[in-house]
Amino acid sequence: MSNRPALPPEIARRRTFAIISHPDAGKTTLTEKFLLFGGAIQMAGQVRAKGEARRTRSDFMKLEQDRGISVSASAMSFEYRDFRYNLVDTPGHSDFSEDTYRTLTAVDAAIMVIDGAKGVESQTRKLFEVCRLRDLPILTFCNKMDRESRDTFEIIDEIQENLAIDVAPASWPIGMGREFLGCYDMLHDRLELMDRADRNKVAESIKISGLDDPKLAEHVPADMLEKLREEVEMARELLPAFDRQSFLEGHLTPIWFGSAINSFGVKELMDGIGEFGPEPEVFKTAERDVAPEEKKVSGFVFKVQANMDPKHRDRVAFVRLVSGHFTRGQKLFHVRSKKPMAVSNPVLFLAADRELAEEAWGGDIIGIPNHGQLRIGDALTEGESLRFTGIPSFAPELLQSVRATDPMKGKHLEKALMQFAEEGAAKVFKPAIGSGFIVGVVGALQFDVLASRIELEYGIPVRFETSQFTSARWVQGDKAAVEKLLNANKQHISYDHDGDVVFLTRLQWDIDRVERDYEGVTLSATKEMM
Numbered sequence: 001m002s003n004r005p006a007l008p009p010e011i012a013r014r015r016t017f018a019i020i021s022h023p024d025a026g027k028t029t030l031t032e033k034f035l036l037f038g039g040a041i042q043m044a045g046q047v048r049a050k051g052e053a054r055r056t057r058s059d060f061m062k063l064e065q066d067r068g069i070s071v072s073a074s075a076m077s078f079e080y081r082d083f084r085y086n087l088v089d090t091p092g093h094s095d096f097s098e099d100t101y102r103t104l105t106a107v108d109a110a111i112m113v114i115d116g117a118k119g120v121e122s123q124t125r126k127l128f129e130v131c132r133l134r135d136l137p138i139l140t141f142c143n144k145m146d147r148e149s150r151d152t153f154e155i156i157d158e159i160q161e162n163l164a165i166d167v168a169p170a171s172w173p174i175g176m177g178r179e180f181l182g183c184y185d186m187l188h189d190r191l192e193l194m195d196r197a198d199r200n201k202v203a204e205s206i207k208i209s210g211l212d213d214p215k216l217a218e219h220v221p222a223d224m225l226e227k228l229r230e231e232v233e234m235a236r237e238l239l240p241a242f243d244r245q246s247f248l249e250g251h252l253t254p255i256w257f258g259s260a261i262n263s264f265g266v267k268e269l270m271d272g273i274g275e276f277g278p279e280p281e282v283f284k285t286a287e288r289d290v291a292p293e294e295k296k297v298s299g300f301v302f303k304v305q306a307n308m309d310p311k312h313r314d315r316v317a318f319v320r321l322v323s324g325h326f327t328r329g330q331k332l333f334h335v336r337s338k339k340p341m342a343v344s345n346p347v348l349f350l351a352a353d354r355e356l357a358e359e360a361w362g363g364d365i366i367g368i369p370n371h372g373q374l375r376i377g378d379a380l381t382e383g384e385s386l387r388f389t390g391i392p393s394f395a396p397e398l399l400q401s402v403r404a405t406d407p408m409k410g411k412h413l414e415k416a417l418m419q420f421a422e423e424g425a426a427k428v429f430k431p432a433i434g435s436g437f438i439v440g441v442v443g444a445l446q447f448d449v450l451a452s453r454i455e456l457e458y459g460i461p462v463r464f465e466t467s468q469f470t471s472a473r474w475v476q477g478d479k480a481a482v483e484k485l486l487n488a489n490k491q492h493i494s495y496d497h498d499g500d501v502v503f504l505t506r507l508q509w510d511i512d513r514v515e516r517d518y519e520g521v522t523l524s525a526t527k528e529m530m
């Protein structure tokens, strides 16, 4: 990374990241404060209407409101100081891990939010593991320090042991719970004091010269000051110091302590991403590595979302720009169809409002409204045939058959299902024998979401029913071998929305049998989306 040439300033100032956390740790609140400081919203509380609906403004579905979960990932851009931040929201619920996984392929860093009283929770751990697969740099925010929290060393130890990553304190909390005063900024030798009276105010920041500075005593009571000095001394002895290279390689995470609801620690965290990076990264394709500073535009679709705006029946493809300088109206090459595509109305996601993007740079996330041409994994370039790798499609873990309660609507149902399949919201398999469809998902809640969306967006009431199958595997291999398998196992064969052959079964034994009996055929639980 350090050997790379300097990036054009516009690209070097991009910071594209996601927030990972266990539900309730404070992701929504932190997002809200980011947007508040980034000037994307005027008042806190706009992102999440207090009490009645605990959601970010980017959520739009009734079902999400009812369940209080965020089903769909979305992107938000904002400016703060010298940087342009692109925050890609990840759905927090474990049922949507596939979507989350793909979202994490489009960012350069992640912020891990943990609750100071609860430490590392199950969902945090899962998401962390996904980040680790890509060695994503991780910044940690220990939230809710205004409440009774665990001992600071204990929290840090838990992260180190549970996640096997070095933790370097970027700040050190002074008191906790009702006594929480603020933090000592260990990287900049500053005192940050929390204002309890105004939850939206940025903390008062006092420059000091070391922990022996007499100024400290004016702000921190003697007993707390003594404890702070002791703890910081111990921390410096026992814990690793912040090392940028190690952070960028994903081996070390800096930790800030704060209280999102009180806007405390948020600014320091934003400055941290700004100051330490990472800058937009190099991405891999099947052909070669693509660097952000390359003159030509390239990018890939990591998410497709339909009907974001109920008034416009469009789909938006979320594209991570990997390189170049894109301008509105530019003709790009759609690699999968080998056709040019004029991108005349790209959108940037400034909090809730969609705004036309006049230009965008490597690192940015743009939305491209389209009628279904753009699918997850698709590459856009200025003519080169590139295929970005590492955007997987997972075999669903749950299968159900679906039918319209009104049989006359069968044809429309097919259209709706295909759309959701292309969006990546579910896998849809058309069995080779018989009629109807089998829908596959990763988490059970997705069936409810689908049923609700099919009814809401297409006016088709549907029923999901138990299917005779429980596993799906993509069939790969040489043509003759696959043909032989198809002919002898018709009752197990289906086709996904791309027309690829999928083997359905309820027995692991069947999968083993095929792999044993059909040389040259493999059954795969993932399929690269390219």
Ligand code: G4P
Residues within 6 Å of the ligand: 021, 022, 023, 024, 025, 026, 027, 028, 029, 030, 050, 051, 054, 092, 143, 144, 145, 146, 147, 258, 259, 260, 261, 262
């Ligand atoms: P999530 O998106 O990660 O699920 O968490 P969210 O921000 O919705 O926060 C979960 C709860 O924690 C909310 O309380 C929120 O107000 C509270 N919270 C967030 N940050 C802090 C903090 O720094 N200190 C304290 N004490 N609480 C915090 P809630 O009661 O569930 O909702 P609400 O009624 O407050 O909106």
